[in-house]
Amino acid sequence: MHAPVERSIALPHLTLRAQVWGSNALPALLALHGWLDNAASFATLAPLLADRWQVIALDLPGHGHSDHLPEGALYHYVDYVRCVLGAVDALGLEHYSLLGHSMGAGIASLIAAAAPASIEHLALIEGLGPIGDDGSHTLQRFRDALTLAPTKSSRRGLRVFRDIEQAASARAIASGLSAELARPIIERGLMEITDGWHWRSDPRLNRATPLRLAETQIMALLHGIEAPTALLLSAPHTPYLPPTQMSARAACVGDIAVTHMEGGHHLHLEQSEPVAQWLLKHLILPASSD
Secondary structure, eight states: OOOOEEEEEEOSSOEEEEEEESOTTSOEEEEEOOTTOOGGGGTTTHHHHTTTOEEEEEEOTTSTTSOOOOTTOOOOHHHHHHHHHHHHHHHTOSSEEEEEETHHHHHHHHHHHHOGGGEEEEEEESOSSOOOBOSSSHHHHHHHHHHTSOSSOOOTTOOOBSSHHHHHHHHHHHHSSOHHHHHHHHHHHEEEETTEEEEOSOGGGGSOOSOOOBHHHHHHHHTTOOSOEEEEEEESOOTTSOHHHHHHHHTTSSSEEEEEEESOSOHHHHTHHHHHHHHHHHHHSOOOOO
């Protein structure tokens, strides 16, 4: 089993951290995790890929060991894209493939649309583009996000766990992912303090987003993806990834293969071996419909 190497990536306004599996001589596969996860989301999958790719799993801003955004800044998809592109420049990656899960899949989709000449392959697990807006809750979401949220990032009042096991149980209840499978994410996501442990992620990540992209805007951006793309979805489907919407989005991508696999939202943790085989198939051979 390959052990990851820790890496720091300095950007002008913050420092990102990453876990890296595989040799520098291998093609780069940049891996982006989901909301409130971290680079260790790929701890069981990346070692299965490290003979063919150098897997660079980022801690996105506010997650894992990466810096939090400055006070007054918001966590938004466009800013995540900007940060990841900054990391790509700092790493000196001219051509690379992208692997994203959930929120990370949404970010990877937008990166592929923004910089199509650099992306060799795009692999997405449980996500294609960000969560959209149909307009029905736009005004209330906007008001709530701007009037109910505190203006500062504060750790006062955060839940303190007596040990890692209690934190793991709480995470399992909240996410539906077993504590055993989530253990790498949990351990990387915790910080030890005087009287126990608390999550090191930025509390502002839990605030509502004032504005989301309209579905028509998302679909227009997805038309900009030029890389061979593979999308892996769970069966049964995740409630906020309805099949009709995902099919309509997939139809915007010129070269895409859509695969369904039995399991939950964290397929890459639940079924690492089958997901690795799916990646080996689609990141080496041209994409084709399953």
